[in-house]
Amino acid sequence: xxxxxxxxxxxxxxxxxxxxxxxxxxxxxxxxxxxxxxxxxxxxxxxxxxxxxxxxxxxxxxxxxxxxxxxxxxxxxxxxxxxxxxxxxxxxxxxxxxxxxxxxxxxxxxxxxxxxxxxxxxxxxxxxxxxxxxxxxxxxxxxxxxxxxxxxxxxxxxxxxxxxxxxxxxxxxxxxxxxxxxxxxxxxxxxxxxxxxxxxxxxxxxxxxxxxxxxxxxxxxxxxxxxxxxxxxxxxxxxxxxxxxxxxxxxxxxxxxxxxxxxxxxxxxxxxxxxxxxxxxxxxxxxxxxxxxxxxxxxxxxxxxxxxxxxxxxxxxxxxxxxxxxxxxxxxxxxxxxxxxxxxxxxxxxxxxxxxxxxxxxxxxxxxxxxxxxxxxxxxxxxxxxxx
Numbered sequence: 001x002x003x004x005x006x007x008x009x010x011x012x013x014x015x016x017x018x019x020x021x022x023x024x025x026x027x028x029x030x031x032x033x034x035x036x037x038x039x040x041x042x043x044x045x046x047x048x049x050x051x052x053x054x055x056x057x058x059x060x061x062x063x064x065x066x067x068x069x070x071x072x073x074x075x076x077x078x079x080x081x082x083x084x085x086x087x088x089x090x091x092x093x094x095x096x097x098x099x100x101x102x103x104x105x106x107x108x109x110x111x112x113x114x115x116x117x118x119x120x121x122x123x124x125x126x127x128x129x130x131x132x133x134x135x136x137x138x139x140x141x142x143x144x145x146x147x148x149x150x151x152x153x154x155x156x157x158x159x160x161x162x163x164x165x166x167x168x169x170x171x172x173x174x175x176x177x178x179x180x181x182x183x184x185x186x187x188x189x190x191x192x193x194x195x196x197x198x199x200x201x202x203x204x205x206x207x208x209x210x211x212x213x214x215x216x217x218x219x220x221x222x223x224x225x226x227x228x229x230x231x232x233x234x235x236x237x238x239x240x241x242x243x244x245x246x247x248x249x250x251x252x253x254x255x256x257x258x259x260x261x262x263x264x265x266x267x268x269x270x271x272x273x274x275x276x277x278x279x280x281x282x283x284x285x286x287x288x289x290x291x292x293x294x295x296x297x298x299x300x301x302x303x304x305x306x307x308x309x310x311x312x313x314x315x316x317x318x319x320x321x322x323x324x325x326x327x328x329x330x331x332x333x334x335x336x337x338x339x340x341x342x343x344x345x346x347x348x349x350x351x352x353x354x355x356x357x358x359x360x361x362x363x364x365x366x367x368x369x370x371x372x373x374x375x376x377x378x379x380x381x382x383x384x385x386x387x388x
Contacts, residue, residue, distance in 0.1 A: 052169050211223050321344055
């Protein structure tokens, strides 16, 4: 079902696509761009058509019945209802249009949804769908322009609908989101994160080296180029290492990190510079990736706690709570207890409070480790009557 203009001389319809609303505010490729935006207002307007059979008999093809006016975005609107179609080519259909009635001589961007409301019939136990017919479009309305659906629903289908026509009438619902006055110049979000992200790994401007690994038994080391002022600004721990009493006496611009995996630190460093993890870092493409994503989130949480990045810690807590299962609950609970993640801990406790989940958790590999590493949790589980 596609939207169409009611009048041949109306401004052309902007194609409604999934990306239209986002694209209207500018492209990510033009960070300095701005646009004119208005106050966003949402209005839901119901039009009740009474005497449906009579309107079909007395209203000829191409003629319409107009609703009373309503206001959205500070401008007047109405609904046009064509009982026998908008034109000869749409005879045998109900046409429905949204009409902007005069107003300020400026185009208004609007998202419009038109629904044919379904209702339960008396004595019918079956639950109706929310709507029988629904259509949605986005376009720019100028004064006295109309857009809508020439073939909203066939009269044959409407007559046979078990839900819509009731007591010789039905209801059309128009949900409209419109940008109206006052208009302002909107500024795009800050691009600071993008610019700092461009510095990540830039050896020409880097003034500190972070050496990761080497003491884990395999002797492998990975060196990351970084910028001391970025590290210091983001982490008090790095600030102390680079500028405080903990800094090297010889002034060497080298930081050693021996307790973080290189792949974990790479994602961690990306967050330090951009305040976001690398795209897809914690995404799960399949069942086999779920465990790896959870493990990565656990390692990142530990690093976030060590270097005092509270937002990264929350990101990891969110991921671990979303991927919580019987196989990960025990290790996640131990991690939450050891690093003071109170919200994550509560999520896990609510999960294992269910008897079926508790039995599965008790059979997991991490449950024994949980009881050994966090004896206080063993007592807490008992006090909460989760564990007997």
